[in-house]
Amino acid sequence: QSALTQPASVSGSPGQSITISCTGSSSDVGLYNFVSWYQKHPGKAPKVIIYDVSKRPSGVSDRISGSKSGNTASLTISGLQAEDEADYYCSSYTNTSTLGVFGGGTKLSVL
Amino acid sequence: QVQLVQSGAEVKKPGSSMTVSCKSSGGTFSSFAISWVRQAPGQGLEWMGGVIPIFGTTNYAQKFQGRVTITADESTSTAYMELSSLRSDDTAVYYCARSWPDFFYGSGSPHFDYWGQGTLVTVSS
Numbered sequence: 001q002s003a004l005t006q007p008a009s010v011s012g013s014p015g016q017s018i019t020i021s022c023t024g025s026s027s028d029v030g031l032y033n034f035v036s037w038y039q040k041h042p043g044k045a046p047k048v049i050i051y052d053v054s055k056r057p058s059g060v061s062d063r064i065s066g067s068k069s070g071n072t073a074s075l076t077i078s079g080l081q082a083e084d085e086a087d088y089y090c091s092s093y094t095n096t097s098t099l100g101v102f103g104g105g106t107k108l109s110v111l
Numbered sequence: 112q113v114q115l116v117q118s119g120a121e122v123k124k125p126g127s128s129m130t131v132s133c134k135s136s137g138g139t140f141s142s143f144a145i146s147w148v149r150q151a152p153g154q155g156l157e158w159m160g161g162v163i164p165i166f167g168t169t170n171y172a173q174k175f176q177g178r179v180t181i182t183a184d185e186s187t188s189t190a191y192m193e194l195s196s197l198r199s200d201d202t203a204v205y206y207c208a209r210s211w212p213d214f215f216y217g218s219g220s221p222h223f224d225y226w227g228q229g230t231l232v233t234v235s236s
Contacts, residue, residue, distance in 0.1 A: 038223075046156065092220075093217060099215060104155040
């Protein structure tokens with residue numbers, strides 16, 4: 001069981017917006033603004049798309065945004081495109097001996 | 112351009128050990144941290160631990176403590192991850208990934224900006 005909880009799947013039509021939640025605890029998401037999001041296509045290495053809750057690395061589309069409220073972080077993708085279809089993982093720093101934890105992943109389908 | 116190149120796929124017997132290497136090029140190896148993340152078939156990502164080469168500082172996920180050893184050789188810009196007492200559920204793709212050291216000190220996200228290509232390790236009798 002993953003330390004962070006994500007929905008198993010979400011879907012949307014091209015042009016729509018979707019939001020993926022990531023629920024942690026007061027030891028990780030709720031305590032620190034140190035949440036990252038990764039996009040992963042099958043057979044490829046993950047790619048960071050959000051770090052520090054809401055910062056986008058250079059080159060990442062501004063259709064992608066992150067936020068946090070309490071113990072839950074969220075990833076929003078607007079103007080869905082076929083290329084957005086992938087698995088998405090959240091990750092957070094945690095104040096336990098295991099520094100980093102991931103969510104179980106969410107499969108995004110673009111219908 | 113930073114590149115992390117990992118060693119090739121392996122098949123291991125239960126109870127044995129495995130070592131995966133991760134060679135960095137195109138950047139300053141020692142100033143960053145290298146973590147190891149794995150993904151078992153059909154499962155999510157899992158952080159195993161990491162090292163800050165310039166200090167030799169390591170940190171391991173509680174789940175793997177006692178079974179994993181992560182080291183770095185600054186002279187060759189290569190990080191290594193050794194996992195012992197292998198079980199069938201260690202079958203996974205293992206990735207190395209680079210981050211700023213602040214993650215290890217509780218002052219930054221697990222922000223892995225460069226990743227290796229992944230190494231499939233199959234544990235089977």
